[in-house]
Amino acid sequence: xxxxxxxxxxxxxxxxxxxxxxxxxxxxxxxxxxxxxxxxxxxxxxxxxxxxxxxxxxxxxxxxxxxxxxxxxxxxxxxxxxxxxxxxxxxxxxxxxxxxxxxxxxxxxxxxxxxxxxxxxxxxxxxxxxxxxxxxxxxxxxxxxxxxxxxxxxxxxxxxxxxxxxxxxxxxxxx
Amino acid sequence: xxxxxxxxxxxxxxxxxxxxxxxxxxxxxxxxxxxxxxxxxxxxxxxxxxxxxxxxxxxxxxxxxxxxxxxxxxxxxxxxxxxxxxxxxxxxxxxxxxxxxxxxxxxxxxxxxxxxxxxxxxxxxxxxxxxxxxxxxxxxxxxxxxxxxxxxxxxxxxxxxxxxxxxxxxxxxxxxxxxxxxxxxxxxxxxxxxxxxxxxxxxxxxxxxxxxxxxxxxxxxxxxxxxxxxxxxxxxxxxxxxxxxxxxxxxxxxxxxxxxxxxxxxxxxxxxxxxxxxxxxxxxxxxxxxxxxxxxxxxxxxxxxxxxxxxxxxxxxxxxxxxxxxxxxxxxxxxxxxxxxxxxxxxxxxxxxxxxxxxxxxxxxxxxxxxxxxxxxxxxxxxxxxxx
Numbered sequence: 001x002x003x004x005x006x007x008x009x010x011x012x013x014x015x016x017x018x019x020x021x022x023x024x025x026x027x028x029x030x031x032x033x034x035x036x037x038x039x040x041x042x043x044x045x046x047x048x049x050x051x052x053x054x055x056x057x058x059x060x061x062x063x064x065x066x067x068x069x070x071x072x073x074x075x076x077x078x079x080x081x082x083x084x085x086x087x088x089x090x091x092x093x094x095x096x097x098x099x100x101x102x103x104x105x106x107x108x109x110x111x112x113x114x115x116x117x118x119x120x121x122x123x124x125x126x127x128x129x130x131x132x133x134x135x136x137x138x139x140x141x142x143x144x145x146x147x148x149x150x151x152x153x154x155x156x157x158x159x160x161x162x163x164x165x166x167x168x169x170x171x172x173x174x175x
Numbered sequence: 176x177x178x179x180x181x182x183x184x185x186x187x188x189x190x191x192x193x194x195x196x197x198x199x200x201x202x203x204x205x206x207x208x209x210x211x212x213x214x215x216x217x218x219x220x221x222x223x224x225x226x227x228x229x230x231x232x233x234x235x236x237x238x239x240x241x242x243x244x245x246x247x248x249x250x251x252x253x254x255x256x257x258x259x260x261x262x263x264x265x266x267x268x269x270x271x272x273x274x275x276x277x278x279x280x281x282x283x284x285x286x287x288x289x290x291x292x293x294x295x296x297x298x299x300x301x302x303x304x305x306x307x308x309x310x311x312x313x314x315x316x317x318x319x320x321x322x323x324x325x326x327x328x329x330x331x332x333x334x335x336x337x338x339x340x341x342x343x344x345x346x347x348x349x350x351x352x353x354x355x356x357x358x359x360x361x362x363x364x365x366x367x368x369x370x371x372x373x374x375x376x377x378x379x380x381x382x383x384x385x386x387x388x389x390x391x392x393x394x395x396x397x398x399x400x401x402x403x404x405x406x407x408x409x410x411x412x413x414x415x416x417x418x419x420x421x422x423x424x425x426x427x428x429x430x431x432x433x434x435x436x437x438x439x440x441x442x443x444x445x446x447x448x449x450x451x452x453x454x455x456x457x458x459x460x461x462x463x464x465x466x467x468x469x470x471x472x473x474x475x476x477x478x479x480x481x482x483x484x485x486x487x488x489x490x491x492x493x494x495x496x497x498x499x500x501x502x503x504x505x506x507x508x509x510x511x512x513x514x515x516x517x518x519x520x521x522x523x524x525x526x527x528x529x530x531x532x533x534x535x536x537x538x539x540x541x542x543x544x545x546x547x548x549x550x551x552x553x554x555x556x557x558x559x560x561x562x563x
Contacts, residue, residue: 034244063243063468064468066247
């Protein structure tokens with residue numbers, strides 16, 4: 001199936017971007033792993049209402065599906081593949097990565113590394129795990145700033161190479 | 176000590192979104208909710224089976240908790256597996272009758288006037304038996320013409336099409352033939368076994384699952400797909416065989432898919448232009464069946480319906496109709512089942528569509544029984560709109 005835009009992640013950032021794209025008359029698919037985690041931080045945020053606005057505006061929302069990998073050729077992301085749709089390629093002109101941070105599983109980690117699970121994008125994470133945390137639990141923790149490195153237009157990189165039709169948005173971005 | 180990373184419930188971060196999505200927890204206080212019944216309870220049951228709670232039987236296995244879970248925890252699988260492992264058997268005779276859809280179907284079609292009279296007294300709307308099974312119909316009237324088509328697919332019709340509603344199978348054949356595709360049946364299809372699984376008859380379910388996998392393997396050897404028209408049969412073969420029965424279905428899983436997915440992809444990949452009846456007008460409301468939501472494939476049904484000129488489509492808010500296969504047909508679940516479905520029935524009565532579209536046969540019965548509206552599979556609606 002073909003769309004103008006595919007948003008990977010169905011949280012607040014993804015849907016906000018989705019609304020903007022829909023208002024320009026473009027077609028948008030958002031793939032969400034499950035319910036958004038934003039509701040834990042913000043009582044006034046109504047995830048169901050936001051999703052309804054998105055689908056009412058013509059957005060397609062895949063709930064409970066996971067983007068597993070992408071097909072990248074010459075620095076262009078051609079298609080992504082999801083758990084539910086198997087070998088069916090989901091093609092788009094532009095892709096927006098809005099999978100969130102650790103809590104939403106946009107980033108994953110073990111004791112010795114942090115990684116972005118869909119494409120293996122370059123991250124701003126350096127050093128070993130002793131430098132990722134500070135002993136004061138309530139202090140600003142370095143690992144909370146980890147995320148995808150982008151150029152000024154929001155393109156992430158894989159091994160230093162830009163993916164020209166992929167954009168990282170929301171808390172997946174390093175800061 | 177085993178590696179605790181193997182325990183998928185370790186992924187649960189206790190967010191409770193599954194409880195918010197659970198139709199049963201909303202309808203009754205008897206069920207502790209998916210989080211407690213699933214990942215939380217499993218921890219204790221591993222320690223001591225005495226922690227098994229009989230209230231787990233109220234889970235209707237809709238899997239909506241798993242669809243909502245942001246951490247990929249197989250919540251409903253934990254609940255169903257615990258029920259099979261620790262649950263006590265009750266209502267054995269009734270549950271046998273309910274879960275042997277194939278046996279009842281054979282009897283029902285053989286004595287269809289009597290069976291339908293009896294079913295009619297029990298349920299307004301709901302299941303009826305066909306005069307002839309789909310398999311008989313296919314072998315007598317269809318089979319010969321199918322070999323001439325250059326492309327071929329196999330069709331897993333399921334009990335519903337075979338015994339209750341052969342028209343749906345015929346509608347699918349009509350569409351596929353119009354696309355230039357011939358339809359074969361499996362040599363020896365058996366019931367997918369979901370009713371057996373949910374009623375605790377694992378041994379028989381195992382046997383049928385193994386038979387079906389073998390049959391599907393045979394059919395897809397050298398490529399090709401096995402198509403289905405029932406979302407629950409599809410889901411059972413693709414996921415429940417593996418997750419609940421622990422049967423390796425990897426050789427066939429990707430080859431089994433809903434006909435709507437196949438048809439949509441065939442049309443869009445090959446740029447096929449369907450020709451529709453010029454004056455077709457239909458107000459359609461699409462209800463996403465729970466297992467269709469879990470498969471994540473309602474998109475295909477919705478897009479196919481949108482292709483039909485003259486269709487005025489409303490996609491209903493995602494909610495369970497409450498019947499969940501055999502669940503809603505049990506006396507002790509009846510009030511839960513009805514109150515789960517109530518918001519859906521209310522919405523449908525408000526909308527008053529010409530037809531409700533859904534990919535699930537038991538949803539069809541439930542909605543018919545409670546609203547009196549006509550309910551059809553998207554395949555049948557598409558077939559009815561085509562100019563052939």
